Amino acid sequence: MRRYINYYTIGILIGLLIIILFSFNWIQNLELITYDYRMVLKSQFQFNTQEEIVVVTIDDQSIEKLGTWPWARRYHAQLITKLNQAGAKTIAFDILFQNIRDDDEVLAQAIAEANNVILPYKLDISAYRNTFDFSDTEYRVNDIKYPVDEFRKNTAEMGYLNLLTDHEGTIRRLHLLNHEGSKPFAISIAEDYSKQSKVFQNDELLLDFKAAQGYFKEISYYQVLNNNFNPELFQDKIVLIGAKGNSFQDYLATPLAAIKGYLPGVMIHATIIDNYLEDSFMQQLETPVIYLLTILFSTLIAWIYYQLSPIYSLVTSILILISVVIINLAIFVYFNFFVPLLPFALAVIINLIISLLSWYLKIEKRRSKLKTTLGRYLAPEVIKEVLQLSEENYLQGQRKNITVLFVDINSFTKFSEKHSSQEVVTLLNKYLTLITEETFAHAGTLDKFLGDGVMIFFNAPTKQTNHAIKAVNLAIDLQNKIQDDPELPLSISIGINTGPAVIGNIGSTKRSDYTAIGDVVNTAARIEGITPGNEIYIGDGTWQKLGNKFEVQLKSKVHLKGKSQNQSIYRIFY
Structure with missing residues (x-):
């Protein structure tokens, strides 16, 4: 109801604006020009x-x-x-x-x-x-x-x-x-x-x-x-x-x-x-009657535009303008009645402009909100691409091949038991900040923080060629930077897997997150679970996408929890 009241208010205010505009001679002169054209047309029907x-x-x-x-x-x-x-x-x-x-x-x-x-x-x-x-x-x-x-x-x-x-x-x-x-x-x-x-x-x-x-x-x-x-x-x-x-x-x-x-x-x-x-x-209408009709008409137009999308508002405005002109001419020619045309034409045009501007601001507001939301798990470059996509391309679920990467900080629980909460939070934030910065630097999607671990994936929401290679490059950079930083004493283990998954906004109607689900995610998590500190293990799906880009060693067939058959697991040398 409040939204309707807002549009009624807009219609009334526009009507009052038009009344004020018609207090000035230059607007009156425009109306007189339309009067002349109507008189020329009327004269053609007199024989x-x-x-x-x-x-x-x-x-x-x-x-x-x-x-x-x-x-x-x-x-x-x-x-x-x-x-x-x-x-x-x-x-x-x-x-x-x-x-x-x-x-x-x-x-x-x-x-x-x-x-x-x-x-x-x-x-x-x-x-x-x-x-x-x-x-x-x-x-x-x-x-x-x-x-x-x-x-x-x-x-x-x-x-x-x-x-x-x-x-x-x-x-x-x-x-x-x-x-x-x-x-x-x-x-x-x-x-x-x-x-x-x-x-x-x-x-x-x-x-x-x-x-x-x-x-x-x-x-x-x-x-x-x-x-x-x-x-x-x-x-x-x-x-x-x-x-x-x-x-x-x-x-x-x-x-x-x-x-x-x-x-x-x-x-x-x-x-x-x-x-x-x-x-x-x-014959002429009294000025107060014209003012009242202008306000009522403007309010009606504002309400109509409230019901319509921008493209339909534009089409409707053209039809209304044509109708207003035809009706006005008919009244002028056949009933000898002069009703000002411009107040009603301006009511259509100004209400259309305000309606389109409202839609634009609404879209920009949504765009800003979406940008803020995506900024939690996407790199700025990826966000720019996402914002160019249609809504269904990133909000609706879709099945595609992705590369999933799980990172876990080793022995973090023991560290937590021996240090103060402030020290624990400070250290954890250092790890997560580095992981986040490197993920965005490699154009990855930061899915979520998992306590002392992180889930990352590539090739969604935007398409990325060689996404398996990108994931491995990210893993190598993370390992190198953490091992070289004396302020990060704990090692990390990284598990990577490539395969089909369902990508989209998943959750309830009240709360949802952009994430990936499927066997490839579960497998990547299991691989990380068997990966020792300072190591990078990948699944067979990722290995098939790498070609000869990296030096890889088969770790033999490994039984992963939840899998009926042994899986080929590979170690990345870096």
């Missing part, structure tokens, strides 16, 4: 057209025919008259009429007679950006730049023209700035046309951009002035007049910039009106 909005474009053709901008305002008055004669319901100019002109009276009269003209004004805004979340940006209105008074008092409705961009300069949302009852220009148009006033819960409305060719009906300004249009085109429609041409710089980046390029401001206002009329603003 209808907007029948209630017509855009009259102040385009290059009109500039060529009517002269450079700004035009005489009598042209706008003529346009209003012609549009009303054609039955337009709402007429809106995406033009700031802020400067007084000689022919203002003509336009003011046309606006007053039409009683359906909507004009924009502009807010002088200062943005105070928080270091953290872009939604925390505070906008302050310093001043309002209205159109000339004659137009203002006769207009049917007004709204602010400002379109505020996200950090990197892209228009994705409409900001509802609550300043003295101000409304966005496009919202004022939509409300005037629909005779409805909607209440929005959020101060920012995510826009649903349309990419279908001809979604909005467009006609050149000059064509309308020249009566080159079908009057039914404007019947009961919103007519939005604005710049669209190379002569103007009113172009802005939108999520569809990759496929449609930058859009003129008038088309973005048309998009806002469309979203209002079609009730298609992208």
